[in-house]
Amino acid sequence: MAKYIVQIVVLGAQIVGKAFTKAIKQEYAASQEAARRAGGGRAGAAHAAANARAGISLEEAKQILNVKGMTPEEVEKRYEYLFGINDKTKGGSFYLQSKIFRAKERLDKELSIKKEKT
Template sequence: MAKYLVQIIILGSQIVGKAFTKALKQEYAASQEAARRAGGGRAGAAHAAANAKAGISLEEAKQILNVKGMTKDEVQERYEYLFKINDKAKGGSFYLQSKIYRAKERLDKEVSIKKENNV
């Protein structure tokens, strides 16, 4: 009986170990792909740091605010419109307002990073 119990524990440990190793490899590959898409170097590091801090990617922020370019005026205009129509007093959603706010925050950060790099 003890022999079978030990075999089950060893087999279970091997399965968990292989799954953990596979998950680590996938996470590493995903982070390498994200770094490649971000452009690498200082600009890529700044981009990745802004994503991590805001908790939202640049692409997702653009989709939420529905902006093509990233001019400060366009972002502000879309933010004000979407924030206003999702006001809780008008039957809107606080959750959507928070997503809109985070998207604006992320795009503002990206605009400031680009401005710093161009100066």
């Protein structure tokens, strides 16, 4: 009887160990991919810091405001339109307004970083 209990415990530990190892490998691969997309080095660090401060990634901000190119005029135009139609007095959503504001804030930060480089 004790032999079977030991076998069950050992088998369970092996399963948990394999799952843990697989999860760590996946996390490592995801972090490497994120670093590669961020550009690495100082530019990648600045990009990651801006994402952390705004709480939103550059790609997500572009999707929220639906901008392709990142000109200040286009960002401002889309922000004004989307923020206006989501006004609470017009039946809009404060949550959506806050997402739109954070998206503009993130894009403005990216535009200022690009402006500093030139």
